[in-house]
Amino acid sequence: MFKETAQRLKAAGPLLAQTTLLKEVRISSTHGGSSVHGHRYFNVTCSLCAKVPPRKKPRVKVDIPGLERITYGDRMHYVPGLAKPSFPTWVRDWNDPSHYYAPKEEEMPLHKEKPCFIFNQRTNALEGVRQALWLTKSKLTKGLPDQVLSLAENEANQIENQDERVQNAIRHARFWDTTEERPSREKFCMALLRSLIHLCGSLQVSHSGLGRRILAEKYSLAATWNRGEDLFQVRGQNGLLLNSIAPLPVLAGKEEVQSTADHVLETFYPISPTIDLQSVQVYEEQNHTGFKEDYPYPHAHTLFLLEAGDTPVTLLPEQLRAKMIMFAFGNALARAHTLHGTKPRVLEQPIVVQSVATNGRMFQYVMFQLNTTDLQADEGVKNQVWVENDQLLYDFAKVHPLIKKRVVQIPPGLSGYKPETFQKFLSLYLHGAV
Amino acid sequence: MAARTRLPLQSLIHKNGNVFRSDRIVHTAIQEPVYPPIVPSLTAKSKSAKGRQIAEHLDKVRAADVQEKLTFLTRVQRKKYVLCPQTFALNADKWYQHFTKTAYLPGLPEKFIVDETKEESVPDTQNASSTIDETAFADIRSHVCHSILQENWYMKKRQPFLQREQEHYVAPYLRNLVSGLTHAMAKHNPVLQLSSLDFDPQVNFYWMRGQRTIPRGHRGGRVEPIRFQIDDKPHSQIRIPHQLPQFVPLEVVMSAEVPEIKFAPDLLPMFRRQYENNIFTGAKLPDPGCYGHTQFHLVPDRYRRDKMAKRNLNDQIEVYLRANGIASLFAWTGAQAMYQGFWSHEDVTRPFVSQAVITDGQYFSFFCYQLNTLGLSMETDAGNPRKNVCWGTDSMRLYEGVKDGAVVGLDDSVLKLLVQFLLNRSG
Numbered sequence: 059m060f061k062e063t064a065q066r067l068k069a070a071g072p073l074l075a076q077t078t079l080l081k082e083v084r085i086s087s088t089h090g091g092s093s094v095h096g097h098r099y100f101n102v103t104c105s106l107c108a109k110v111p112p113r114k115k116p117r118v119k120v121d122i123p124g125l126e127r128i129t130y131g132d133r134m135h136y137v138p139g140l141a142k143p144s145f146p147t148w149v150r151d152w153n154d155p156s157h158y159y160a161p162k163e164e165e166m167p168l169h170k171e172k173p174c175f176i177f178n179q180r181t182n183a184l185e186g187v188r189q190a191l192w193l194t195k196s197k198l199t200k201g202l203p204d205q206v207l208s209l210a211e212n213e214a215n216q217i218e219n220q221d222e223r224v225q226n227a228i229r230h231a232r233f234w235d236t237t238e239e240r241p242s243r244e245k246f247c248m249a250l251l252r253s254l255i256h257l258c259g260s261l262q263v264s265h266s267g268l269g270r271r272i273l274a275e276k277y278s279l280a281a282t283w284n285r286g287e288d289l290f291q292v293r294g295q296n297g298l299l300l301n302s303i304a305p306l307p308v309l310a311g312k313e314e315v316q317s318t319a320d321h322v323l324e325t326f327y328p329i330s331p332t333i334d335l336q337s338v339q340v341y342e343e344q345n346h347t348g349f350k351e352d353y354p355y356p357h358a359h360t361l362f363l364l365e366a367g368d369t370p371v372t373l374l375p376e377q378l379r380a381k382m383i384m385f386a387f388g389n390a391l392a393r394a395h396t397l398h399g400t401k402p403r404v405l406e407q408p409i410v411v412q413s414v415a416t417n418g419r420m421f422q423y424v425m426f427q428l429n430t431t432d433l434q435a436d437e438g439v440k441n442q443v444w445v446e447n448d449q450l451l452y453d454f455a456k457v458h459p460l461i462k463k464r465v466v467q468i469p470p471g472l473s474g475y476k477p478e479t480f481q482k483f484l485s486l487y488l489h490g491a492v
Numbered sequence: 493m494a495a496r497t498r499l500p501l502q503s504l505i506h507k508n509g510n511v512f513r514s515d516r517i518v519h520t521a522i523q524e525p526v527y528p529p530i531v532p533s534l535t536a537k538s539k540s541a542k543g544r545q546i547a548e549h550l551d552k553v554r555a556a557d558v559q560e561k562l563t564f565l566t567r568v569q570r571k572k573y574v575l576c577p578q579t580f581a582l583n584a585d586k587w588y589q590h591f592t593k594t595a596y597l598p599g600l601p602e603k604f605i606v607d608e609t610k611e612e613s614v615p616d617t618q619n620a621s622s623t624i625d626e627t628a629f630a631d632i633r634s635h636v637c638h639s640i641l642q643e644n645w646y647m648k649k650r651q652p653f654l655q656r657e658q659e660h661y662v663a664p665y666l667r668n669l670v671s672g673l674t675h676a677m678a679k680h681n682p683v684l685q686l687s688s689l690d691f692d693p694q695v696n697f698y699w700m701r702g703q704r705t706i707p708r709g710h711r712g713g714r715v716e717p718i719r720f721q722i723d724d725k726p727h728s729q730i731r732i733p734h735q736l737p738q739f740v741p742l743e744v745v746m747s748a749e750v751p752e753i754k755f756a757p758d759l760l761p762m763f764r765r766q767y768e769n770n771i772f773t774g775a776k777l778p779d780p781g782c783y784g785h786t787q788f789h790l791v792p793d794r795y796r797r798d799k800m801a802k803r804n805l806n807d808q809i810e811v812y813l814r815a816n817g818i819a820s821l822f823a824w825t826g827a828q829a830m831y832q833g834f835w836s837h838e839d840v841t842r843p844f845v846s847q848a849v850i851t852d853g854q855y856f857s858f859f860c861y862q863l864n865t866l867g868l869s870m871e872t873d874a875g876n877p878r879k880n881v882c883w884g885t886d887s888m889r890l891y892e893g894v895k896d897g898a899v900v901g902l903d904d905s906v907l908k909l910l911v912q913f914l915l916n917r918s919g
Contacts, residue, residue: 255671
């Protein structure tokens with residue numbers, strides 16, 4: 059274990075036993091998911107929750123050639139005026155995992171000269187969707203394609219008493235799921251998403267294709283590509299992934315794909331496209347979907363992302379859409395690399411991945427079609443993205459009414475339900491199985 | 493004056509010639525009571541006054557609507573025993589049976605056919621509604637295998653943190669299993685189409701059973717009821733808007749007895765705390781899904797078979813599962829009954845039925861519970877012949893292990909039982 063980590067864990071040890079009290083303190087802090095260090099906790103001594111000072115850089119011993127250092131090493135005791143002897147570092151002859159000293163970054167086996175820019179789940183991209191489009195070499199279309207939207211408008215594809223059941227699901231998630239007055243955002247966000255997926259899944263009675271899917275939680279993605287002169291990667295856990303046996307149907311035909319070659323990508327000079335991405339010199343170029351080769355559900359269908367305020371990073375809608383585009387692209391690219399190899403090429407059969415993100419009230423929908431893995435140059439066939447921005451499922455879900463000057467402004471309970479948002483959710487869910 | 497005006501009656505009768513007048517009593521109109529009923533005082537410092545206060549309170553509770561009833565019954569906080577369904581206590585199932593007045597019957601009710609033998613043939617006398625056709629069953633089997641393999645084989649995962657293997661490997665697979673089974677069974681059981689599926693819900697129940705004499709203090713010598721609270725967190729549960737049918741009639745006399753424990757609950761050990769008295773089925777009162785169908789419980793790492801064997805507690809494995817099933821299901825059915833307005837002084841008029849599956853990923857145990865009575869408090873328990881019933885199985889192994897990307901030794905009988913559980917519906 060690193061010495062620093064051991065020190066930190068030791069510091070956090072007694073605190074970990076009092077998690078209930080810490081949670082209460084954490085909730086009242088301004089940002090969610092903060093660490094214990096640097097804050098005052100009155101139930102423990104200050105030394106336990108003080109900030110851990112950064113590791114001091116060891117003093118560099120300069121060896122001047124030709125100058126012999128006279129040390130007190132031979133004398134076996136300190137002599138004022140003589141130099142301190144430097145002995146060779148003692149190395150234990152067996153591997154003790156609790157006394158492990160990590161090598162310097164330059165000496166690590168995976169160290170490379172060229173830095174790699176990694177987009178992970180904590181990345182808060184400054185330029186948002188524009189940056190994501192540039193990084194993935196994509197063309198944006200506002201609004202979902204018609205063939206997808208028409209799926210939920212068809213009577214046969216609707217759930218019985220759809221509006222009432224969705225409203226009950228929202229009320230359950232927002233009001234009824236706890237013994238307290240209202241559940242917290244982390245709780246109701248996940249509960250709402252799971253209830254909506256459960257509602258959509260009840261259509262398996264009439265559409266048996268919906269049974270050929272499975273949800274995967276906590277899967278880790280890895281995808282690498284070259285763009286311009288830089289190397290980029292999408293890595294890490296991101297959200298809930300719905301995998302299916304059959305691939306999603308292609309959204310844009312061959313002519314439309316060819317016509318994207320004329321589109322010019324939007325740059326945002328002077329800001330570099332690598333802004334806010336994690337720059338690392340120790341990395342491995344991996345392309346991994348998160349599952350083994352013989353996985354029976356190889357095609358990533360929909361990625362569900364939650365923005366519930368439980369992470370250190372709170373993403374605004376623009377940045378959340380960027381995250382959706384990047385991870386949908388990462389899934390598609392990893393699949394393409396697994397199928398066709400890492401050599402850049404234009405795909406004959408484009409790969410489509412969908413993504414839905416929510417904060418419990420506002421939904422964002424993204425559909426990504428990967429047409430090409432040749433992302434080095436700015437010219438050529440581009441990938442395509444269809445985005446639906448900021449779809450509110452309901453206006454207000456208030457426990458107590460908002461009354462101003464004895465007039466009820468916002469009534470208690472659920473108000474302002476918008477059925478179109480759920481229809482789009484349902485059409486994205488049914489896409490590929492109808 | 494009366495003496496002077498008194499005339500001999502006989503002469504009058506003879507005079508009018510009414511010798512043979514019958515003396516029928518003629519009923520006059522019922523007279524309204526002029527004075528109010530005589531009842532004991534309400535505010536005096538006497539036993540009868542206390543009795544009247546209690547009676548008035550009970551009438552007030554009876555007359556209130558459900559939300560107010562729950563508030564009345566849970567408003568006052570006092571020290572209560574916290575009953576943990578997942579407990580480290582040894583032989584807790586007998587104690588929990590006593591606290592919840594439950595008779596335990598090994599095996600399942602007749603409507604569930606437990607396929608003990610390894611025969612492939614299905615007897616024709618089976619009820620059509622309790623089985624599904626072979627293609628649907630094959631789909632379910634493949635889905636279950638894929639769920640197991642996804643978590644244990646296909647997905648790239650890091651090593652789990654110590655003592656967190658269940659959460660790492662089993663909890664996501666169980667979620668997939670439950671949602672997949674519910675959606676697949678919705679075709680055969682229409683009530684599942686209207687169901688709500690909760691993950692990590694909360695179930696709470698508060699009740700009183702038995703009495704004790706307060707040993708010391710300013711209230712010493714007085715008799716007070718013993719209060720209990722269950723705070724349960726199942727892995728997942730299915731709630732439905734219609735009630736499940738009863739397994740046995742309400743007033744049936746069961747062969748099994750409720751064990752009698754003469755010791756105080758402290759000796760189990762059970763500990764007393766004072767905090768909010770919650771009665772909660774998993775959703776608040778306005779939710780339409782107020783009845784329970786099936787709960788799924790995950791055995792924590794500490795109570796896994798290998799860990800119990802290391803602590804020489806092999807015989808306690810089944811005991812733990814039984815205690816968990818009885819306590820969780822009693823809390824759930826009790827909360828469902830209280831949501832319908834029944835409580836200890838207004839006993840249930842129809843039985844409340846729920847099911848539970850307790851698993852550690854590999855071994856599954858099935859439990860069915862029928863709540864016949866809520867009258868467990870010291871006043872109502874005295875002449876109450878009804879008792880609650882719990883049926884349960886021992887743990888059955890679903891699969892032997894995962895080897896080279898395949899599930900080895902999958903037992904179809906356990907899957908069939910799961911399917912039958914989910915097919916249970918009213919009508």
